[in-house]
Amino acid sequence: MQIELRPVTNENWEACCALELTTEQQGFLEPNVYSIAQAGFEPALVMRAIYAADELVGFLMYNTEREELDGYWIYRLMVDRRHQGSGIGREAMRLLLVEMQQLPKVACIVVGYHLDNQVAHRLYERLGFVDYGDRFGKEMAVRYTF
Template sequence: MNPTIRIEEVNKDNWYECCQLSVSTAQAEYMESNAISIAQSKFEESLKPYAIYYEEAVVGFLMFNSVLEELDGYWIYRIMIDENYQGKGIGKQATQLMLDEIRNLRQANKVVVGYHPENTEAHRLYASLGFVDQGDRFGKEMAVVLHI
């Protein structure tokens, strides 16, 4: 039987578990903490934070913007899987669930995500989902695009 992977908006029951998650030391340099991301979502109300569940355990966090931004797309701000649960395909399945949420938004034609070019795990994930590097750069990050 395949394990159940689902996403649920961050709420009073799962926010603390999201804050306790961690990535490897090598990955940590590429992302903000989940606590900072959750706080950011309280001040920028268009940001939608989600807990990622593997069976009944919170094992990851993601967040996207529900309004169009640069490149006329909806931006993925964060996606992370706790280091103890990486390599199981959870990140890919959770990203697909997030893309389903984004497809329901107004004018959902394009999804964009930015990441550091040396973040090979992010590159593999987004390339496997069909994101394409069209040469867009924002500061130290490259932006890849998926047309939906």
């Protein structure tokens, strides 16, 4: 399956807002409409729509400025509930890591997620993110280093 990351635009932002998580996942992420609004006020945030074979299936957002742990942070990754479990999230993250390697002086990518989100934990672990024990409230942060 061909996975692509495309910009969030006037043509697809509403469809990004309509993407859904499973009931169990809804407490783990902010709604996409919140993320899109946040990016409107924080110019360092970059949004991407995840497409599989020209169908919008997910959303992600990352920061282009270094933050805590001296890393660039991935703020959001979500795949619509109807498309989960097919490797889309893993492939989207691989593409995102390639894109983020182009950021200035990148050495570390950080992603935070809810402590109870075992699906996210397994995904990031498989991709090579390492848990060094960093915690921010109800979230843990894991790091990917180049």
